[in-house]
Amino acid sequence: MNTTELTREDLATVSPAWWAAALVAVVLLAVTFAVEPGLFIDQAIGGLVYGMVLVLVTLGLSLILGLMGIVNFAHGAFFMLGAYLSYSVVVTLGLPFWAALILAPLAVGVVGVVLEITVLRYLYGSDPIVSLLATFGLTMMIEEVIRAYWGTAPLEISRPSVLTRGTDLGVTTVPTYRLFLVGVAVLTIVAVYLLISRTDFGLTVRAGVQDGEMTEFVGVNLPVRFTAMFFLGAALAGFAGVLYSAETGMRTTMGETFVILAFVVVVVGGIGSLFGSVVSGILIGVSAYLTPVVLSALAEVTNQPWLALQIRDLVPYLVMILILLYRPRGLFGEEGFLE
Template sequence: MLIVLTVAVHPRLFAQNLLGGVVYGLVLALIALGLALILGLLGVVNFAHGGLFMLGAYGAYEIIAMQGLPFWVAFLVVPLAVGAVGVAMEVGVLRRLYGENPLIGLLATFGVFIMIEEATRARWGGTPLTFDLPAVLQGSITFGVGRIATIRLLTIVVATLVIVGTYLLMYRTDFGLTIRAGLQDREMAGFIGIDIPTRFTIVFFLGSAMAGLAGVLRGAETGMDLAMGFEYVLLAFVIVIVGGVGSIFGSVVAGLLIGIGVFVAPVMVRALATATGIDALAVPGIGGIVPFLIMLAILLIRPRGLFGEEGLLE
């Protein structure tokens, strides 16, 4: 009913914010997907994931604004470089923590996150930054009652392809089967000849590269600052909790749910305030608390999340 009211009162604004929410949700899903792979498959609470996302954005700035190379070079190179940073972190810090209390991994990765943040500050400073996009990504395309920026369209296409590719890799290939086998019984998987450490490192690379790619896409649209790492990793954890630990599908659904909620909720309360004449209903900043309201509601109804498996990390 409230959605119908919003469409009737603010149709164009609702359409624009719905689209913005889908784009934002796909970026969140891309970050959360990498985090979910690492947490669900490796059992490590990787707080440094936010730092890798931030490195993606700042890495694109380095290549485009400081080195003068095309955006497409950054688009291809930065995720791979961030994935390599993730591999170094996995091999140098986290490999010995598999199977330990998740709190130990959380503390270790929090320390890595602080190191990444301070290294970013030392290299690029603490002020917000942006970089120029190629002409093909600076325009927009008309759709229905609104327009969509080309960079947003690129984000939708790329995020969708990555999400589908990740699902196919993990659930439709022998590689994904061996990863999940190693999670269930690492000793037995090793006994039958599966190189579990190498496969876990590959998963960490993929998850880190996803964070780097999300950073490039988000930095291209909104720019970057030092707060983005903490902000987005916090939202990524919320998405993993809402979707269910270890669920790829859950991370995507939760990311879209939260992304759309953040953008649409302010329009809905504004429409309600307009229709009723009660200005107090248009609560300022309500979009910022929507992710946590959704998480609270889901956990009260289904403590393991929408699609989580009971006892996965026990």
């Protein structure tokens, strides 16, 4: 977990090649913006929304990996469970969307705590592959429960009317909900940052990541904090699930897709670095949405139609390959947990 000073140090070590690459990226983006300003802004905001959802999912994953050394594959299932629970809160219980935004994450957090106490607690200190397999099993169970209870057909809920309107940004009109989602995600990320950097709870968590045994030696009851972190991580994933599915609907494949992307975000950002997860989530979200637009603008400018590749789903992995080639520990990673 980086403090702000450290990130400044890390930035200072960025090589000239990176600055050159950044310059090329800026030029490409500028060209694209000049060619198709409306589409550009649309997709930039779409990417930001996607990136923010990724960050929310990744925060919990990253905290759980850092503190407990657990590779929690079930994190995607928490994300999906949040989405489906919000459907029940809105459609079955008839409560407003706002209630789902609070209740569903809390319920997912409770599920996380139950799993921590009954299963994961026994895996601390074991090989990461053990926790990966165990949480993979939990993922299967949660997903099958979701299929059995909610069915396999895509579902959706209606958003509050305030958020269904559009907001005019000059060159284009974007759905207000997208701006709402970005705003709420930013507030959540800031709250998590303050929790980790400014509170005693955060201090014990940071110490626990660095040396769990010594943290116990100074009198901290770390197991209780592990459970609390698991609640927080699961609730954040559930929260992201509610926010995301309110726009796109609920699908039984969403957990799988997002947990893999979240691992990509963790690896690109650097394991153990919350700041890295935030930067990497936004980077991956925005580049996934903007790359096809940039390519289509390039195709238009150079009159080479084959350049307009639809590679949105491929971009996160391309970003990962590129970053890892140059920084094997990710953007802000200090030491690898899996080395």
